[in-house]
Amino acid sequence: MALLPEPVQNLITAFERLPGIGPKSASRLTFYLLRAPDEASQLLAEALLHLKSATGQCQVCFNITLANQPVCEICANDRRDEGVICVVEEPLDVLALERTSGFYGKYHVLHGVLSPIEGVGPEDLKIAPLVERVKSGRVTEVIIATNPSMEGDATALYLRQQLTPLGVRITRLARGLPVGGDLEYADQNTLLRALSGRQEMT
């Protein structure tokens, strides 16, 4: 005997497929929606259905954009410095950097990192269009802002190889102690990086 009616089980299963949502959270969400007004499920369903059909990728930087907008707002913004390109793994990283209000250049979204284990090679990422962008334009600096992980570092090294012949300045985001962090709890690698990257107090 099925313990739950099929429509309820279906939604639990659909929630469970999402990353970070386990069986318990999936049933809690489902039973929450069962009790909530109909609009709650409807709003979510409509947002889901529009997600893919109404969005696309920017033709220049491959950030997410509206489907009817070939170029994203950042790329279309004349007041941002075309000379500096910040290369990130995912669209979410653009968001994180934009929230700092500390970067006025343009972005380039790779949509992943090199990962031989998962079979992701350079041709699966937006690397060729980046090289084209640097070749064709007035780019003076490429900031490689892939994650400070194994794959992120490997991807950064690969990008450096590809971009060095083009004669642009290539930089990588600084590593060290996180602001508000505690030296005592920092891991060895972070501490080593903080030491080797130490800066003059001026």
Added chain:
Amino acid sequence: MALLPEPVQNLITAFERLPGIGPKSASRLTFYLLRAPDEASQLLAEALLHLKSATGQCQVCFNITLANQPVCEICANDRRDEGVICVVEEPLDVLALERTSGFYGKYHVLHGVLSPIEGVGPEDLKIAPLVERVKSGRVTEVIIATNPSMEGDATALYLRQQLTPLGVRITRLARGLPVGGDLEYADQNTLLRALSGRQEMT
């Protein structure tokens, strides 16, 4: 300037409204779905749209059931003891008890607990139909399985008042140390309950 295209922001907002999903999880889920095949969002959307339209409440116990099924499978099951009713707060509690395979009676789902702070009174819960059920039937015992919380206890007390005149046995789920728990880490109240509810070793 909006940092994210509207369809993306809409889905993040819709996810954020769900309990236990904060802004970070909401964007992670949204960007996961952006990268995932279209079916992932579609499956979830369809499950959401069917949730309410395809389900209803059992006319007897108020558990969740299919829309075209007036009585749930447990209530319709002749081999389950009609004489014992286990009263729970939510349909999820039925599921938890069914998983134990240790209860062969029927259920009654209150759909909430008494909570003066949130303005939930007896008339907002399925208490009147429970009294009717006990009055009309061959019920010999009512097990009150509301949560061992303030509201759950208050609701249990109220139910006892309502049911005592009907001359049925009224029981409450045992409280004490959880199986696999550690005496050292048990809170004072649980330990007090475990002491006062101690049982003969036979």
